[in-house]
Amino acid sequence: MDVSLVLTHDCNLGCTYCYAGEKFRKAMSLEVMDRALDLGFADDAAKIQLSFFGGEPLLEWGRLVRATAEAEARAAATGKKLVLTVTTNGTLLTDERAAYLAAHGFFVGLSIDGIREAHDATRPTRGGKASFDEAERGLDLLLAHDAWFETISVVDPANVRHLGATVRWLAEKGVPRIALNPNFSAEWSDEDLAAWERGYGEAAELYVARSLADQPLYINVIEDKLITHVKGGYAADDKCSMGHGAVAVAPSGNLYPCERMVEEDRDPSLRIGDVFRGIDRGRMMCLDAQSGPVNDECGGCAVKGRCMSFCACANRAETGSIGIAGGVQCWHEQMLIRIADVAGNTLWRAKNRYFLARVYAYRDVA
Ligand code: SF4
Numbered sequence: 526m527d528v529s530l531v532l533t534h535d536c537n538l539g540c541t542y543c544y545a546g547e548k549f550r551k552a553m554s555l556e557v558m559d560r561a562l563d564l565g566f567a568d569d570a571a572k573i574q575l576s577f578f579g580g581e582p583l584l585e586w587g588r589l590v591r592a593t594a595e596a597e598a599r600a601a602a603t604g605k606k607l608v609l610t611v612t613t614n615g616t617l618l619t620d621e622r623a624a625y626l627a628a629h630g631f632f633v634g635l636s637i638d639g640i641r642e643a644h645d646a647t648r649p650t651r652g653g654k655a656s657f658d659e660a661e662r663g664l665d666l667l668l669a670h671d672a673w674f675e676t677i678s679v680v681d682p683a684n685v686r687h688l689g690a691t692v693r694w695l696a697e698k699g700v701p702r703i704a705l706n707p708n709f710s711a712e713w714s715d716e717d718l719a720a721w722e723r724g725y726g727e728a729a730e731l732y733v734a735r736s737l738a739d740q741p742l743y744i745n746v747i748e749d750k751l752i753t754h755v756k757g758g759y760a761a762d763d764k765c766s767m768g769h770g771a772v773a774v775a776p777s778g779n780l781y782p783c784e785r786m787v788e789e790d791r792d793p794s795l796r797i798g799d800v801f802r803g804i805d806r807g808r809m810m811c812l813d814a815q816s817g818p819v820n821d822e823c824g825g826c827a828v829k830g831r832c833m834s835f836c837a838c839a840n841r842a843e844t845g846s847i848g849i850a851g852g853v854q855c856w857h858e859q860m861l862i863r864i865a866d867v868a869g870n871t872l873w874r875a876k877n878r879y880f881l882a883r884v885y886a887y888r889d890v891a
C-alpha cells in the first residue's frame with residue numbers, strides 16, 4: 526500500500542490558498558511513523574510509494590531521513606520496489622539536502638507559483654514577507670544536483686495573469702516537468718477566467734514550440750489531456766484511489782484517503798481509520814458511496830471520460846462535497862480539452878516524434 530506521511534502540521538509559509546489549514550507544531554511521532562510503514566509493507570504489492578507532505582515536511586528533516594532509512598531497509602529485506610517522493614516549498618533546501626534527495630532517488634514536487642510577481646502574490650512567509658528568492662534558490666539547488674523533480678504552480682485569481690510568463694520562465698530555467706494546479710476553492714471572476722484561458726493558450730503554444738524544436742517539455746495540463754484523447758479517457762489507475770491502495774497518515778496516526786484531506790486532522794467525516802487499528806472498511810464504504818460526480822449534466826456530457834470531476838479533492842474544494850463537481854471545474858475541463866486538442870492537432874499533422882512517443886507511446890524515438 527502506498528503511504529503519504531504528513532510529517533508536521535507546521536509550515537514556514539502562509540500561502541493564501543493553503544489546503545493544510547491552520548499551522549501548529551505537531552510532528553509525527555516515531556511510533557506513528559513505524560506503524561505507518563508496517564501498514565505500507567503489510568500487503569503483497571511488489572511496489573510501495575512513500576511520500577512526504579506537510580505543512581512543510583523539510584521542517585522535520587530528521588524524521589524524513591529516519592523514515593527513508595527505515596523504508597529502504599524494509600524494501601531491501603522484502604524485495605519490494607520503493608518509490609520515494611516529497612512535496613516541499615523548497616525554502617529549506619540546502620546543498621546537502623538537495624544532494625541527499627538526489628542520491629536517494631526522490632521525486633521532488635517543488636511548489637513555486639512562477640515569476641516573482643506570481644509567486645509573491647500567493648506564497649508569502651508566515652510573517653507576510655516575500656518568499657520568491659528562497660523558493661528560486663531551492664529550484665536552483667534541484668537543478669544543480671540534477672534531481673528528479675517537477676515544479677507545482679497553483680493557478681489562482683491573484684497570479685493567473687502571469688501564467689504565460691510563468692510557464693516560459695520555468696522552461697527557460699531548465700525545469701523538465703511543469704505542473705499547473707488549479708485552485709478551485711477560489712472566487713473566479715469572468716476576467717480571471719479569460720486570463721486563465723489565455724495563460725493555458727500560451728502554455729500550449731510553448732508545448733508545441735518546444736516539441737517542434739526537439740526540446741520537449743512536459744506541461745501536465747496539456748500533455749495529460751492529450752493522453753486522455755488517445756486512451757479514450759482516464760483509466761481506472763489514473764484516478765485517485767480514495768484509500769484503496771493508498772492512504773495519507775496525519776501526525777496523530779489518523780488515516781485519510783488523500784493528503785489533501787488531512788488538513789488540521791479535525792474532521793472525523795473524512796477519516797478512514799488509524800495506524801494502530803488499520804483501515805476501517807465501513808468508513809471506506811461510506812466515502813465510496815459519496816464519490817462522484819453525481820451532477821445530472823455529467824451523465825450526457827461528451828467529454829465525461831476526459832474530465833477530472835472524479836477528483837474528490839477538486840470537487841470538495843469548490844462545492845464542499847466530494848461527489849459534486851463545481852461550475853468552475855466544469856468550465857476548466859472543457860476549456861482545457863479544447864486548447865490541448867488544438868496543440869495535439871498541430872503536432873499530429875507535423876508527425877512530431879516526441880509527441881508521438883509521449884502521447885501515443887510509440888517506441889521509435891531515437
Ligand atoms: S508551503 Fe504548503 S503547507 Fe505551507 S502554507 Fe504553502 S501550501 Fe500550505
Ligand code: SF4
Nearest residue numbers: 823826829832850855
Ligand atoms: S465537463 Fe462538466 S458536465 Fe462534463 S463531465 Fe466534467 S463536470 Fe460534468
